[in-house]
Amino acid sequence: MSIARDLFELQEVDLEIDSSERAIRQMTAQLGESQAILQAGSELASEKEHLEELNHQQHSLESEIGDTGAKVVRIEEQLYSGRTTNPKELTSLQQEAGGLKARRSGLEDKELAVMEEAEEAAARAAAIAARLKKLEAEWRAEQKQLKSGIKERKQQLAGLGEKRVSLSAGIEPETVEFYTELRKGKGTAVARVEQGICRGCRISLSSAELQRVKSGALIECTSCGRILFLA
Numbered sequence: 722m723s724i725a726r727d728l729f730e731l732q733e734v735d736l737e738i739d740s741s742e743r744a745i746r747q748m749t750a751q752l753g754e755s756q757a758i759l760q761a762g763s764e765l766a767s768e769k770e771h772l773e774e775l776n777h778q779q780h781s782l783e784s785e786i787g788d789t790g791a792k793v794v795r796i797e798e799q800l801y802s803g804r805t806t807n808p809k810e811l812t813s814l815q816q817e818a819g820g821l822k823a824r825r826s827g828l829e830d831k832e833l834a835v836m837e838e839a840e841e842a843a844a845r846a847a848a849i850a851a852r853l854k855k856l857e858a859e860w861r862a863e864q865k866q867l868k869s870g871i872k873e874r875k876q877q878l879a880g881l882g883e884k885r886v887s888l889s890a891g892i893e894p895e896t897v898e899f900y901t902e903l904r905k906g907k908g909t910a911v912a913r914v915e916q917g918i919c920r921g922c923r924i925s926l927s928s929a930e931l932q933r934v935k936s937g938a939l940i941e942c943t944s945c946g947r948i949l950f951l952a
């Protein structure tokens with residue numbers, strides 16, 4: 722086996738390790754609370770609060786309507802009982818009853834409007850609750866998938882780590898160190914040579930360089946400095 726091939730294989734493993742680590746980082750970043758769920762939850766809470774307020778308003782209107790109605794009944798009783806005969810007093814009672822009836826009718830209109838508003842608020846709250854439920858189900862499924870994805874990638878990473886150890890055990894430590902430094906600077910340390918071209922920098926190799934690369938020795942590209950590997 723040539724050194725270049727050994728290093729190329731090591732690089733293949735290292736690139737897979739990089740990609741697994743990147744995937745784990747991305748998936749880990751997606752774990753946790755969802756902004757959309759938090760948002761929908763707070764929308765639902767405020768809609769429910771609004772609804773409660775409307776229900777409260779409706780109850781106080783109802784009791785006010787009841788009180789006003791009771792007053793009307795009392796006055797009309799007095800009016801038609803025959804106990805009051807003074808015309809001035811009768812007129813005043815009639816006016817009072819008329820005023821109370823108008824007031825009751827106004828309160829009833831108000832109650833109707835509040836009830837309609839409450840109905841709309843309840844429909845909105847139900848729609849938000851349904852949306853929230855859907856979001857939560859999606860979020861749970863996504864989190865589950867992310868967790869199993871992370872677990873899978875970590876297992877893969879453990880396998881790759883073992884592979885890396887056994888591959889680098891067959892290479893001189895100084896060579897591995899040289900490769901590692903090169904990779905730190907350039908991302909890839911080993912470049913394939915295809916049709917006489919270094920795939921790292923796309924520069925044509927001289928025939929003398931190509932000959933040396935063919936020997937399998939550790940040859941660096943004169944242009945980009947990467948270790949050249951001819952498959």
Ligand SMILES: [Zn+2]
Nearest residue numbers: 919922942945
């Ligand atoms: Zn090159």
